[in-house]
Amino acid sequence: MPRAPLPLKRSVSITDLRFTLRRVFGKDSFRPLQEEVITAAVAGHDVFLCAATSFGKSLCYQLPAVVSWGVTVVISPLLALMHNQVQSAQELGIAVESINGRTPWAEKVRIETDLLCGHPATKLLYVTPELCATDHFRKLILQIHRQGQLVRVAIDEAHCISEWGHDFRPTYKELIWLKSTLNCPSVPIMAVTATATRQVRDDIFSILGLDDGTTRCFSTSTVRPNIHYEVQYFSESNPENGENDILPYLMSRLEFMHQRRLARLNSLLQEDAAAVVAPISGIIYVSLRSTADWLASKLTVAGIRALPYHAGLEDEKRTQTQTTFLRYATADPGLLQARDDRSLMTSFNIICATTAFGMGIDVPTIRFVIHYGLPRGMEAFTQESGRAGRDNKAASSIIFYTREDKERCEFRARSDANREKSKAKSEARMQSLKSMVDFCENTDICRHHLVSRYFGDQAGLADCYFACDVCKEGPARLKRRKEKGLATETEAFAFTQREPVMNYDFE
Numbered sequence: 185m186p187r188a189p190l191p192l193k194r195s196v197s198i199t200d201l202r203f204t205l206r207r208v209f210g211k212d213s214f215r216p217l218q219e220e221v222i223t224a225a226v227a228g229h230d231v232f233l234c235a236a237t238s239f240g241k242s243l244c245y246q247l248p249a250v251v252s253w254g255v256t257v258v259i260s261p262l263l264a265l266m267h268n269q270v271q272s273a274q275e276l277g278i279a280v281e282s283i284n285g286r287t288p289w290a291e292k293v294r295i296e297t298d299l300l301c302g303h304p305a306t307k308l309l310y311v312t313p314e315l316c317a318t319d320h321f322r323k324l325i326l327q328i329h330r331q332g333q334l335v336r337v338a339i340d341e342a343h344c345i346s347e348w349g350h351d352f353r354p355t356y357k358e359l360i361w362l363k364s365t366l367n368c369p370s371v372p373i374m375a376v377t378a379t380a381t382r383q384v385r386d387d388i389f390s391i392l393g394l395d396d397g398t399t400r401c402f403s404t405s406t407v408r409p410n411i412h413y414e415v416q417y418f419s420e421s422n423p424e425n426g427e428n429d430i431l432p433y434l435m436s437r438l439e440f441m442h443q444r445r446l447a448r449l450n451s452l453l454q455e456d457a458a459a460v461v462a463p464i465s466g467i468i469y470v471s472l473r474s475t476a477d478w479l480a481s482k483l484t485v486a487g488i489r490a491l492p493y494h495a496g497l498e499d500e501k502r503t504q505t506q507t508t509f510l511r512y513a514t515a516d517p518g519l520l521q522a523r524d525d526r527s528l529m530t531s532f533n534i535i536c537a538t539t540a541f542g543m544g545i546d547v548p549t550i551r552f553v554i555h556y557g558l559p560r561g562m563e564a565f566t567q568e569s570g571r572a573g574r575d576n577k578a579a580s581s582i583i584f585y586t587r588e589d590k591e592r593c594e595f596r597a598r599s600d601a602n603r604e605k606s607k608a609k610s611e612a613r614m615q616s617l618k619s620m621v622d623f624c625e626n627t628d629i630c631r632h633h634l635v636s637r638y639f640g641d642q643a644g645l646a647d648c649y650f651a652c653d654v655c656k657e658g659p660a661r662l663k664r665r666k667e668k669g670l671a672t673e674t675e676a677f678a679f680t681q682r683e684p685v686m687n688y689d690f691e
């Protein structure tokens with residue numbers, strides 16, 4: 185029989201929460217709904233939070249961890265994401281640790297010794313779902329619980345639990361053991377995600393054993409009003425510009441942004457001779473590793489600062505790329521000395537990435553996200569475009585869409601579905617891809633409304649104020665642009681039939 189646990193929490197007032205928000209996290213005030221979520225967590229409830237990308241979901245489990253006695257375990261799916269969060273929390277002076285497959289043995293021993301000492305210094309412990317599935321970790325966490333020191337378990341990117349969600353991770357399903365093992369008393373769980381349809385939410389509840397009646401549920405609209413959505417249409421079957429229409433168009437868009445940046449710099453220099461304008465940061469998503477390399481080198485040859493990022497690169501190279509991108513994106517003064525240089529090079533800071541660079545990336549100043557081809561589905565699109573404008577300033581999400589690419593994606597999805605053992609998973613992927621195609625083909629419904637509808641937002645549809653091409657250009661004009669740009673279904677099908685069968689290196 186487990187020993188009776190010690191009391192988990194002391195009472196924490198709203199004043200404590202606001203004070204901690206300012207003193208530890210350096211934020212002036214809570215964003216709408218954050219305080220309610222945090223209060224429910226601190227009161228010991230199970231919490232489910234589905235909120236838009238960049239809402240500030242991490243704060244909703246980090247702040248309760250700081251004000252509570254004991255350890256909060258955070259389960260996070262990606263090492264890169266975990267690394268970033270641990271680093272940011274350390275910079276804030278929070279006692280945070282992480283254990284994963286790469287943690288050196290001596291380090292693991294040090295962390296575990298602290299966790300089992302009866303009054304651990306560690307407040308936040310980040311782990312992977314794979315680690316949670318090991319006997320060793322389960323024993324460790326049970327022991328911490330018996331000592332009355334396990335205050336909460338937070339599950340980040342909780343949609344990974346569901347086969348209906350994108351990025352399903354089988355080991356997330358094993359988190360079912362949390363509620364069945366960590367009882368007497370039951371340890372509160374907080375599950376957070378930006379992308380959960382009704383079906384995914386139901387899966388999260390049933391797999392984690394969350395009670396519909398007692399779990400405190402919070403949700404915001406998935407819509408990001410500061411992101412301008414737009415789809416650009418091209419044809420690979422009969423392009424207007426020789427072999428490929430898309431690259432020249434991309435170059436012309438970048439040239440336009442460059443000119444606007446120069447105009448801004450010139451006007452600032454009239455007021456202040458030392459004025460500096462940070463480069464424009466952007467992510468261009470592609471589906472193949474080879475395309476990421478190819479595109480980055482094309483942009484580099486054209487004098488634009490662009491780096492590839494995908495799972496085929498060595499770990500060290502990927503970390504280096506991410507660090508360089510971050511330094512330019514946060515306008516590290518050491519990098520901005522060449523202010524008189526008006527070249528394209530100083531205007532941009534671009535990453536050409538596969539989906540390896542996505543979920544959880546929190547760089548505030550990304551001004552555009554381009555999908556150089558059809559995104560895998562609505563969830564992936566929402567997560568990836570959600571990397572833009574996290575400082576709440578205007579940003580763009582642009583999809584470069586061709587019907588030939590649509591043919592390829594559908595073909596690939598059908599082949600994956602034939603190989604996939606889980607029917608739910610393959611059906612979910614097909615459905616999500618279909619919604620993505622509908623999103624791109626659509627010319628008359630506001631794109632913000634489409635995203636909102638897909639996720640079944642309860643919050644009601646806000647006006648987009650011309651923040652999408654449908655509302656800005658109007659359905660008739662957009663329809664003409666689409667018809668002019670795209671190949672017909674028949675042309676696209678015939679074109680892809682002639683293509684050689686390739687061994688693709690998707691992520």
Ligand SMILES: Nc1ncnc2c1ncn2[C@@H]1O[C@H](COP(=O)(O)OP(=O)(O)OP(=O)(O)O)[C@@H](O)[C@H]1O
Pocket residue numbers: 211212213214215218235236237238239240241242243377378543544545546548570574
């Ligand atoms: N109350 C607040 N005031 C100001 N900034 C905040 C506040 N809460 C969170 N932030 C900032 O918002 C940014 C986004 O937070 P976070 O990474 O937690 O988003 P998220 O909801 O997890 O998004 P995603 O689902 O896209 O990963 C972070 O830089 C964070 O510091």
